[in-house]
Amino acid sequence: MTFRARHLLGIEPLAPPEITTLLDLAEDYVELNRRTVKHSDALAGMTQINMFFENSTRTQASFELAGKRLGADVMNMAVAHSSVKKGETLIDTALTLNAMHPDLLVVRHPQSGAVNLLAEKVNCAVLNAGDGRHEHPTQALLDALTIRRAKGRLHRLTVAICGDIAHSRVARSNLLLLGKMESRLRLIGPATLMPPGAADLGVEVFEDMNEGLEGADVVMMLRLQRERMDGGFIPSEREYYHRWGLDAEKLARAKPDAIVMHPGPMNRGVEIDGTIADDINRSVIQDQVEMGVAVRMAAMDLLARNLRAERGRAAAEQMA
Numbered sequence: 649m650t651f652r653a654r655h656l657l658g659i660e661p662l663a664p665p666e667i668t669t670l671l672d673l674a675e676d677y678v679e680l681n682r683r684t685v686k687h688s689d690a691l692a693g694m695t696q697i698n699m700f701f702e703n704s705t706r707t708q709a710s711f712e713l714a715g716k717r718l719g720a721d722v723m724n725m726a727v728a729h730s731s732v733k734k735g736e737t738l739i740d741t742a743l744t745l746n747a748m749h750p751d752l753l754v755v756r757h758p759q760s761g762a763v764n765l766l767a768e769k770v771n772c773a774v775l776n777a778g779d780g781r782h783e784h785p786t787q788a789l790l791d792a793l794t795i796r797r798a799k800g801r802l803h804r805l806t807v808a809i810c811g812d813i814a815h816s817r818v819a820r821s822n823l824l825l826l827g828k829m830e831s832r833l834r835l836i837g838p839a840t841l842m843p844p845g846a847a848d849l850g851v852e853v854f855e856d857m858n859e860g861l862e863g864a865d866v867v868m869m870l871r872l873q874r875e876r877m878d879g880g881f882i883p884s885e886r887e888y889y890h891r892w893g894l895d896a897e898k899l900a901r902a903k904p905d906a907i908v909m910h911p912g913p914m915n916r917g918v919e920i921d922g923t924i925a926d927d928i929n930r931s932v933i934q935d936q937v938e939m940g941v942a943v944r945m946a947a948m949d950l951l952a953r954n955l956r957a958e959r960g961r962a963a964a965e966q967m968a
């Protein structure tokens with residue numbers, strides 16, 4: 649098996665064969681999830697704790713479903729009702745839960761790097777469900793699976809990532825993953841929402857949507873991350889939609905069979921026209937949601953295999 653990671657904290661440390669291994673396994677889980685009976689025992693006897701310090705619909709629900717379909721005991725920590733509200737730190741919270749012997753910890757946190765820090769303090773496998781503007785690895789993996797299923801490959805595709813790049817962990821993880829898999833990448837958005845040094849990332853950078861979308865195979869729209877903005881980055885939502893919102897006229901610049909993606913949640917009429925988002929001939933947004941469950945099942949399955957192997961080696965060493 650080509651997947652050696654102890655945790656899934658980001659795309660950065662993953663080698664291309666590890667990404668392919670995970671996507672290939674996720675294909676099996678897509679098939680399982682379409683059956684009437686969706687159960688496997690890949691995580692039987694294991695305990696999964698989900699800790700979401702930021703709001704989530706897709707990621708939280710799909711990690712919970714993924715764990716349950718794989719037979720794990722799944723506990724969702726209710727952060728709003730926890731001792732975090734009395735001032736307990738992230739690390740103390742993690743150490744407390746670690747003492748209950750979880751096997752998998754799924755964490756979303758508003759601070760970049762918080763999940764990596766937590767992973768150093770616990771004995772179980774940690775999965776990053778999104779940390780600040782740093783990484784959202786399972787989102788990039790589910791996006792990759794969606795693209796691979798729609799286009800048959802990940803290499804030699806022109807992928808345009810559009811909108812609020814600067815505040816987006818989704819953009820960062822996708823840039824890393826698609827770059828490793830040899831896609832051609834373009835970033836499109838206002839200069840105020842472009843990360844410093846974007847032009848040095850080996851990608852093409854455009855301010856004009858019509859130019860940037862020319863001949864694209866994949867159009868990936870991003871949400872305006874208002875919760876991470878500390879000032880005015882756009883003149884107005886109306887002006888933003890006019891220049892950077894995806895409508896039929898702008899989409900016509902991409903290839904006729906280009907797919908439209910959005911990680912959600914969407915602001916219809918701000919970054920994307922609702923008709924395009926709902927067009928089943930162009931939009932793969934609901935496929936992304938479906939792939940999210942399968943990718944999270946594959947990620948937890950692979951980490952659990954590595955965890956069992958590690959524990960097996962440790963037990964053998966103790967006996968020797």
Ligand code: CP
Binds near residue numbers: 703704705706
């Ligand atoms: N794409 C994504 O992370 O959505 P949620 O915030 O709803 O989990």
